[in-house]
Amino acid sequence: MSDIFEITLLSLQVSTIATLVSLLIGLPLGTWLALGNFRGRSFLLSIVNTGMALPPVVVGLVVAMTLWRSGPLGDLHLIYTPIAIIIAQTIISAPVVTGLTAAALAALDPRLQQQLLGLGASRLQMIWMLWCEARLPLLAALMAGFGSVISEVGASMMVGGNIRGQTRVLTTAIVLETSKGEFEKALALSALLLILTYLINLALTLIQQKGHKR
Amino acid sequence: MSEFISIRDFLVQRNGRNALTIHSLEIQRGETLAVVGPNGAGKSTLLLVLARLIKPVRGQINFDGSPISQMDDLEYRRKISFVFQDPLLMDMTVEKNIALGLKFRGTDKEETHARVNKWSKAMGVDSLLGRRASQLSGGEAQRVSLARAFILDPELLLMDEPFSAVDPPTRAQLLKDLSNLLSQDHRTTIIVTHNLKEAAQVGDRVAVIINGELKQVGTPKQIKEKPADKSVREFLREL
Numbered sequence: 116m117s118d119i120f121e122i123t124l125l126s127l128q129v130s131t132i133a134t135l136v137s138l139l140i141g142l143p144l145g146t147w148l149a150l151g152n153f154r155g156r157s158f159l160l161s162i163v164n165t166g167m168a169l170p171p172v173v174v175g176l177v178v179a180m181t182l183w184r185s186g187p188l189g190d191l192h193l194i195y196t197p198i199a200i201i202i203a204q205t206i207i208s209a210p211v212v213t214g215l216t217a218a219a220l221a222a223l224d225p226r227l228q229q230q231l232l233g234l235g236a237s238r239l240q241m242i243w244m245l246w247c248e249a250r251l252p253l254l255a256a257l258m259a260g261f262g263s264v265i266s267e268v269g270a271s272m273m274v275g276g277n278i279r280g281q282t283r284v285l286t287t288a289i290v291l292e293t294s295k296g297e298f299e300k301a302l303a304l305s306a307l308l309l310i311l312t313y314l315i316n317l318a319l320t321l322i323q324q325k326g327h328k329r
Numbered sequence: 330m331s332e333f334i335s336i337r338d339f340l341v342q343r344n345g346r347n348a349l350t351i352h353s354l355e356i357q358r359g360e361t362l363a364v365v366g367p368n369g370a371g372k373s374t375l376l377l378v379l380a381r382l383i384k385p386v387r388g389q390i391n392f393d394g395s396p397i398s399q400m401d402d403l404e405y406r407r408k409i410s411f412v413f414q415d416p417l418l419m420d421m422t423v424e425k426n427i428a429l430g431l432k433f434r435g436t437d438k439e440e441t442h443a444r445v446n447k448w449s450k451a452m453g454v455d456s457l458l459g460r461r462a463s464q465l466s467g468g469e470a471q472r473v474s475l476a477r478a479f480i481l482d483p484e485l486l487l488m489d490e491p492f493s494a495v496d497p498p499t500r501a502q503l504l505k506d507l508s509n510l511l512s513q514d515h516r517t518t519i520i521v522t523h524n525l526k527e528a529a530q531v532g533d534r535v536a537v538i539i540n541g542e543l544k545q546v547g548t549p550k551q552i553k554e555k556p557a558d559k560s561v562r563e564f565l566r567e568l
Contacts, residue, residue, distance in 0.1 A: 226417055229382050233411025234430040235481065237403055244429075248420055 118279075123307060126284040129197050130265040133204035137212045137260050140205070142253075145216025146242055150228065160217060166210025171203070172269030178203040179273045195276035200284065203270035208260040215256030219249040254323040258316055265312055285311075333358035333517050334379070334485070339388030341374050349374045351388070351543040354536065359515040362546075363532025365525055367564060371541040372521040376487045379519065380411050393484070407434060410483035414490045416474035418462035423454060423473050426462055430481045444480050451510065452476040468499035475507065479514075488520040492527075504530055525549065525565065537561050 148160055180186050182194040182202075193199045223245060231241040246253060268286035275282030277291060285308045292301035334356040341349040349371035356362050364372045377383045379390065381402055390397045397405055410430065418426045424445055425432075431441045449455040452472040457465065465473065471491060478486060491507075492500040508531045511518055522528050528535045529549035536546045537557070545557035556562040 224415075224417065226413055226415070229377070229380075230411065230413055230417040232382060232406060233380050233409070233413075233487070234433060234477065235403070235407040235410075236433045240433050244419065 119304070119307070121280065122283050122285055122288050122304075123311065125197060125282075126265065126286070126308075127311065129200045129271075129284060130204060130261060133201045133208055133264050134212075134257065134261040136201070136205045137208035138257060140209045141212030141216050141256070141260070142246070144209075145213040145256075146220060146246075148213070149217040149220035150242070150245075160214075163210050163214045163217065167214045169207055169210060170269070171207050171267040171271075172273065174203050174206050175270030175273030178206065178270065182274065194274060195278055195282055197275070197282055199274040200271050200282060203274045204264035204267065207267060207270060208264045211263050212256050212260040215259055216253060219252035219256060220245055222252070223249055251323055254319055258319050261315065261319075262312065265315075266308070331358050332356075333360075333393055335389075335391045337389050339378075339385055339390070341371070341378055341383065341385045343374065343383070347541050349378070349538070349541050349543075351375075354543060354546065356517060356519065358517055360533045361511050361518040361520065361531055362534050362536055363528030364519060364521045364536045364538060365523065365528045365564075366538035367567075368523075370538045372538050373489050374541075375538070376411070376489050376519060376521060379485070380409055380487055381405055407481075408483060409485040409487060410478040410481045412474055412478045412486070412488040412491045414493055416462075416467075416470035416494075418465075418470055418473060418477075420462060422458065423449070423460050423462060423465070424458040426473055427454075427458075427476045427480055429477060434481075445476075448476040448480040451479070453506075466499075467495045468503065471495055471499075471503060475503075479510075484517065486516055486518040488518065490521050490523065493523065507531060525552070537564065539564055 144163075148156060148163065178199065179194065181188050182191070182199055183189055184192075184194070186194075193202070227245065227248065228241060231244050236244065266286065268290055271277075271282075271284050272287050272290065275284065275287065277283050277287040283291075285304055289301050289304045289308070292298075292304060332355050334354075336351050336354040338353075339349070339351040340347060364375060366372050374383070378385050381397065392400070392405070392408070419429065427445050427449055428441050431444065436444075445458070446455065449458055452475050454469060454472045454476060457469060457473070462470065462473070471494070475491070478488075492503050495503065504527055511531060520528075520531055522531075525535070532549070534546055535549050535552050537544045537552060539560045544561050545552060547555075552561070553565065556565055
């Protein structure tokens with residue numbers, strides 16, 4: 116029982132941190148891509164949009180090769196640690212948050228920027244107001260970012276190693292129990308994962324709907 | 330009245346083509362200049378340049394005697410106020426929308442409250458302060474947009490066809506209210522419109538822009554009686 120609690124807590128910790136880091140990267144980057152007017156913008160957007168479909172197992176492989184003892188960042192001794200999982204999950208989640216942020220801001224009336232500037236907003240005030248105006252799709256971006264990492268297994272398995280008490284998260288535990296033929300345990304863990312994901316998304320949806328209330 | 334804005338030898342290009350050329354234009358302090366012209370003539374471009382939202386390729390614009398190119402961008406933009414064709418209200422209450430520009434300027438709550446009360450009453454939207462912007466009719470939204478601009482007490486008010494998106498009776502009422510307000514307020518205003526009749530109603534003078542060129546500036550009577558050239562005559566005939 117304490118095992119399950121530990122695994123659940125670690126799952127929530129790594130996925131929440133990875134989502135928050137993705138938000139720190141994706142919100143400004145997505146804003147820059149949506150509002151910027153520079154050469155190569157479409158190319159960068161296409162890269163980000165491709166990144167939204169990054170296979171977690173590929174991310175896991177690349178991050179693992181980078182963090183292995185013989186890899187370029189091997190000296191940091193991060194492989195098979197929760198930090199390694201956070202790094203991999205951030206790489207998976209950041210393009211999702213970036214791409215959806217860019218799409219949310221691009222969907223606003225472009226004259227809104229001119230209107231805000233015409234009312235005396237500084238650049239930062241304008242961006243803040245655009246974020247407020249697009250708060251519902253931005254919350255959806257946050258939910259999608261979290262959803263993309265809480266449910267992934269390939270990267271967590273490859274860079275975390277599924278070590279009991281250290282890097283075992285819900286998804287990797289489900290894979291392990293299934294491989295052992297412990298289907299009841301695997302199903303129970305799956306139900307737990309689904310309930311957790313539902314509760315977190317319910318909370319975010321309630322916040323979203325509160326913002327949408329007329 | 331004294332000269333407040335002067336534009337000299339002015340060229341704006343958009344998408345690689347000349348969008349607006351003005352050899353010389355002066356606007357007096359407290360004057361309302363109505364700008365008319367066909368679609369795509371460059372009327373809105375004039376407002377966008379005056380708001381420093383786009384930059385001219387060449388030319389000088391003086392604002393109260395100083396070249397605007399030498400003024401701090403934000404400081405300059407906080408002397409003006411812009412009303413667009415659509416109200417472009419934010420997804421918040423009417424009260425917050427009206428107070429938005431004051432919030433950007435860091436105005437304290439007490440003063441903001443007093444000014445919101447004053448201008449919401451002046452625009453007839455004081456009963457709507459608690460409503461969301463999305464619950465307003467087109468006319469109400471445009472009144473809120475006007476209150477949001479006037480509350481800033483701008484030295485220069487720029488209005489880009491502010492009533493074109495509302496129905497004719499509402500438009501007539503809004504024009505009447507605006508005309509009364511401007512005649513009492515004596516605020517330097519440039520208003521773009523399609524309609525010469527409307528221009529005559531609100532403007533002290535009318536500027537005609539056709540094909541990206543300022544063709545004529547004068548009183549509505551002068552424009553009607555002595556069009557500067559064939560293009561102005563044809564434009565007036567089409568109206």
